[in-house]
Amino acid sequence: MIVVLTGGTGGAKLIEGLAVEIDPAELTVICNTADDCVLHGLHISPDIDTITYTLAGLIDDARGWGIKGDTFTTLEQLGRLGADAWFKLGDKDLATHLMRTRLLSDGLTLSQVTSQIGRTLGVNEAILPMTDARVETRLNTANKEVSFQEYFVKEHWQPEVTRVFYAGVEESNPAPGVLDALGSASAIIICPSNPVTSIGPILAVPGIRDALKKTSAIVVGVSPIIGASAITGPAHKLMSANGWEASALGVARAYADFLDVFVIAHEDQSLRAQIADLNVKTVATNIRMDDLVSKRRLAREVLALAKK
Amino acid sequence: MIVVLTGGTGGAKLIEGLAVEIDPAELTVICNTADDCVLHGLHISPDIDTITYTLAGLIDDARGWGIKGDTFTTLEQLGRLGADAWFKLGDKDLATHLMRTRLLSDGLTLSQVTSQIGRTLGVNEAILPMTDARVETRLNTANKEVSFQEYFVKEHWQPEVTRVFYAGVEESNPAPGVLDALGSASAIIICPSNPVTSIGPILAVPGIRDALKKTSAIVVGVSPIIGASAITGPAHKLMSANGWEASALGVARAYADFLDVFVIAHEDQSLRAQIADLNVKTVATNIRMDDLVSKRRLAREVLALAKK
Numbered sequence: 001m002i003v004v005l006t007g008g009t010g011g012a013k014l015i016e017g018l019a020v021e022i023d024p025a026e027l028t029v030i031c032n033t034a035d036d037c038v039l040h041g042l043h044i045s046p047d048i049d050t051i052t053y054t055l056a057g058l059i060d061d062a063r064g065w066g067i068k069g070d071t072f073t074t075l076e077q078l079g080r081l082g083a084d085a086w087f088k089l090g091d092k093d094l095a096t097h098l099m100r101t102r103l104l105s106d107g108l109t110l111s112q113v114t115s116q117i118g119r120t121l122g123v124n125e126a127i128l129p130m131t132d133a134r135v136e137t138r139l140n141t142a143n144k145e146v147s148f149q150e151y152f153v154k155e156h157w158q159p160e161v162t163r164v165f166y167a168g169v170e171e172s173n174p175a176p177g178v179l180d181a182l183g184s185a186s187a188i189i190i191c192p193s194n195p196v197t198s199i200g201p202i203l204a205v206p207g208i209r210d211a212l213k214k215t216s217a218i219v220v221g222v223s224p225i226i227g228a229s230a231i232t233g234p235a236h237k238l239m240s241a242n243g244w245e246a247s248a249l250g251v252a253r254a255y256a257d258f259l260d261v262f263v264i265a266h267e268d269q270s271l272r273a274q275i276a277d278l279n280v281k282t283v284a285t286n287i288r289m290d291d292l293v294s295k296r297r298l299a300r301e302v303l304a305l306a307k308k
Numbered sequence: 309m310i311v312v313l314t315g316g317t318g319g320a321k322l323i324e325g326l327a328v329e330i331d332p333a334e335l336t337v338i339c340n341t342a343d344d345c346v347l348h349g350l351h352i353s354p355d356i357d358t359i360t361y362t363l364a365g366l367i368d369d370a371r372g373w374g375i376k377g378d379t380f381t382t383l384e385q386l387g388r389l390g391a392d393a394w395f396k397l398g399d400k401d402l403a404t405h406l407m408r409t410r411l412l413s414d415g416l417t418l419s420q421v422t423s424q425i426g427r428t429l430g431v432n433e434a435i436l437p438m439t440d441a442r443v444e445t446r447l448n449t450a451n452k453e454v455s456f457q458e459y460f461v462k463e464h465w466q467p468e469v470t471r472v473f474y475a476g477v478e479e480s481n482p483a484p485g486v487l488d489a490l491g492s493a494s495a496i497i498i499c500p501s502n503p504v505t506s507i508g509p510i511l512a513v514p515g516i517r518d519a520l521k522k523t524s525a526i527v528v529g530v531s532p533i534i535g536a537s538a539i540t541g542p543a544h545k546l547m548s549a550n551g552w553e554a555s556a557l558g559v560a561r562a563y564a565d566f567l568d569v570f571v572i573a574h575e576d577q578s579l580r581a582q583i584a585d586l587n588v589k590t591v592a593t594n595i596r597m598d599d600l601v602s603k604r605r606l607a608r609e610v611l612a613l614a615k616k
Contacts, residue, residue, distance in 0.1 A: 041349075041410035073379055077403030081428050083410075091399050095385030102349035102391075120389050 002306065003185040003217070007032045007198020008050040009064040010224050010232060011191030013289040016054050017299030018189070020292075024124035028181045029055075032193070033110065033129045034137040034166055034201035035148045039087050040078060042097040043104055046149070047198065048114050048129060049096055056121040064232075067092045086154045111175045128181065130202040133172035137197050139164050139238075148197050157234035161241035164196050169204045174211075182211040187306030190221035190259070192231065192287065195251050196238035212258035219260045220305050222287060222298070223248040226265040231288060249274050256280055261305050263287060263298075310614065311493040311525070315340045315506020316358040317372040318532050318540060319499030321597040324362050325607030326497070328600075332432035336489045337363075340501070341418065341437045342445040342474055342509035343456045347395050348386060350405040351412055354457070355506065356422050356437060357404055364429040372540075375400045394462045419483045436489065438510040441480035445505050447472050447546075456505050465542035469549040472504050477512045482519075490519040495614030498529035498567070500539065500595065503559050504546035520566035527568045528613050530595060530606070531556040534573040539596060557582050564588055569613050571595060571606075 002022055004015060006029055015029060032047045046065065053059040053067055060068040070090030079085035089097065096117060103113045109132040118127050137148040141159035151157055182188060193199050203209045212219060225248050229236045236246035244250040248264040249271045255262070256278040264271065265287045272282045283305060289295045310330055312323060314337055323337060340355045354373065361367040361375055368376040378398030387393035397405065404425060411421045417440040426435050445456040449467035459465055490496060501507050511517045520527060533556050537544045544554035552558040556572040557579045563570070564586040572579065573595045580590045591613060597603045 040406045041413055042406070071379070071381055071399070073399035074382060074402045074406070077400040078406060081403055081407045081425060083403075083407060091379070091381035092385040094382045094402070095389055095391075098348045098350070098382070098386060099389045099391060105349055117389060 001026055001028060001181065001185050002187050002189065002303070003028045003030060003181045004189045004191060005030050005193075005199055005202050006047070006051060006191040007193035008035070008047040011047075011193040011198065012050050012054040012059065012064070013295050014189070014191050014222060014299060014302070015051060016059075016292065017289070017295030017297070018303070019055055019125065020296050021299050021303055028126040028128060028177075028185075030128050030130055030178055030181065030202060032198045032201050033131060034135045034169070035197065036134075036136070037087075037147055037149050039089070040083060041101070042094075043101045044087070044089075044097050045100065045110070045114070045129070048127060049093070051127055052096075052114070052118050052121060052123055055118070055123045055125050055127070058121065066090045087149060088153075109175070111177070126177070126181075128177050129175045130178065130208065131172040131205050132175045133168060135169045135172050135201055135205070136167045137164065137201055138167050139241075152234065157237065161238060164200075164238055164241055166201045166204050169201065170206070172205050174205050174207050179207055179211050182208070182215055182217070185215065185217040187303075188212065188215065188217045188219045189302055189306065190219065190255060192222040192224035194224060194230070194233060194235040194238065195254050196235065196242055196244075200254075209258065218306055219258055220263065220302055221251070221255050221259050221261070222263045222302060223251055223265060223268070225251055226267050226287070247271065252278055252280050263302060263305070309489065309493050310335050310495050310497060310611070311489045312337045312497045312499060313501075313507055313510050314338070314355070314359060314499040315501035316343070316355040319355075319501040319506065320358050320362040320367065320372070321603050322497070322499050322530060322607060322610070323359060324367075324600065325597065325603030325605070326611070327363055327433065328604050329607050329611055336434040336436060336485075336493075338436050338438055338486055338489065338510060340506045340509050341439060342443045342477070343505065344442075344444070345395075345455055345457050347397070348391060349409070350402075351409045352395070352397075352405050353408065353418070353422070353437070356435060357401070359435055360404075360422070360426050360429060360431055363426070363431045363433050363435070366429065374398045395457060396461075417483070419485070434485070434489075436485050437483045438486065438516065439480040439513050440483045441476060443477045443480050443509055443513070444475045445472065445509055446475050447549075460542065465545065469546060472508075472546055472549055474509045474512050477509060478514065480513050482513050482515050487515055487519050490516070490523050490525070493523065493525040495611075496520065496523060496525045496527045497610055497614065498527065498563060500530040500532040502532060502538070502541060502543040502546065503552075503562050504543065504550055508562075517566065523566075526614055527566050528571065528610055529559070529563050529567050529569070530571045530610060531559055531573060531576070533559055534575050534595065555579065560586055560588050571610060571613070
């Protein structure tokens with residue numbers, strides 16, 4: 001069993017490659033839920049949806065989120081009715097949020113809802129939320145506190161962030177199956193996702209980091225950073241806000257207590273000695289994933305490392 | 309001030325005509341809400357929406373409900389996710405239900421929500437729900453109890469109905485403005501709507517029937533029945549279920565305690581003497597409204613009667 005820890009877009013690219021290479025029954029994905037939010041009264045789980053749509057073959061590759069070919073009729077009409085329409089919700093996508101919200105209000109857990117929606121969309125891999133509890137990444141900026149979606153989507157990650165924290169995480173528990181999956185995995189892959197707002201919340205759920213430290217599985221990470229910048233998104237900015245070095249070395253330091261192998265970019269060869277000092281092996285390769293060929297190639301390289 | 313009592317489709321036709329003939333500031337519409345239902349976690353108010361869309365110029369004339377040119381992308385996707393999709397919710401229409409549901413959960417009343425949505429869609433007439441409380445028309449059929457929407461939309465009004473009742477109506481109160489409107493109106497028009505499931509619930513809200521009996525306004529009704537059948541829909545079937553005669557005379561009897569003038573079909577001339585015995589004046593005319601010309605013509609005839 002291969003277990004993958006992931007956020008949304010960046011992680012989804014590697015997972016798309018992994019899904020081609022591995023039997024679905026052998027792949028379990030543990031998803032960040034700290035970017036979940038309630039908009040228009042609907043429970044949105046952006047990372048779970050991105051992974052579900054990716055594994056269902058529905059993802060809009062060009063955007064990196066949502067369902068390909070989706071329309072935005074309801075959202076446009078909501079705008080006419082005076083609602084905030086900065087978070088783009090497609091018409092098909094909306095069905096997912098309506099279904100999730102209703103099932104949650106019927107008393108199902110987020111795990112159960114995620115499993116049901118995945119199944120109906122033809123996903124055969126297991127997608128587990130990191131927790132069924134409500135955890136929310138919050139960011140302090142110069143003049144206000146915002147959610148990750150407000151910072152990322154509404155503010156286009158431009159405000160300077162002074163602090164990132166995960167509201168509710170201390171009281172949360174890993175969702176059913178998460179610790180078992182980590183304990184029984186043959187390999188664990190940490191996706192090239194934002195280490196502060198995607199992987200960070202997963203690691204902060206009580207019990208998960210310990211399970212990673214204790215597992216007998218080999219833990220392989222893929223860097224989301226090349227040089228001093230994230231391949232996509234604001235990871236480098238939020239690492240700096242956290243007082244971390246914005247580099248693959250900074251990511252390696254954040255994961256050093258449980259990471260066995262770290263896959264970094266060719267461009268970051270010079271960091272290998274410093275990462276080795278953390279007792280983490282490195283492999284330098286091309287970590288950009290611009291098409292299915294490069295996603296599969298990197299997935300195969302990671303799987304080869306995970307077998308050692 | 310002209311005050312109109314109405315359900316959905318049939319009433320909307322007359323209201324479309326009235327709206328052309330009257331200054332919007334002079335028209336108040338009191339809407340049935342006993343067909344309201346919760347679907348996919350959303351609060352749907354079918355009659356309020358039909359009237360709102362009609363007065364906003366958005367109504368799908370061919371269907372008699374929903375927004376013209378609307379698509380059904382979200383509903384089709386909900387079907388794929390395993391949801392019941394028998395109640396047709398268009399993508400633009402869905403924005404109304406999302407907005408209403410969120411505003412209600414924010415603590416606004418149905419009156420406030422109806423007014424806000426109407427305003428943003430450019431409606432200048434006042435649309436008042438009969439009550440802000442939850443009242444629901446329930447129907448007993450041979451083997452089960454169903455809501456009106458289940459009977460009407462899902463079962464295509466085919467099961468035999470043995471009893472109709474308005475759950476919750478005894479504990480309800482007229483929405484703010486309803487009794488004032490009835491008390492201060494110069495004329496009150498009872499639309500050609502289903503007397504059992506559209507006008508019936510309005511009359512059953514404590515205080516409304518009394519206000520109609522006491523008002524100094526002239527009360528003019530339009531028959532929804534020609535011969536022994538409703539012009540559209542199941543009114544005649546539900547009148548029979550209620551033990552009423554399925555005819556314009558049956559409707560006149562149901563309204564006789566407050567009705568001054570009843571507009572009936574030419575075809576029902578023979579009922580005039582019996583209706584006169586109820587102390588209700590009759591006018592026989594063409595009550596079919598197949599296009600805007602006939603809607604306006606009937607509206608003008610009704611308004612002329614309302615001035616007498």
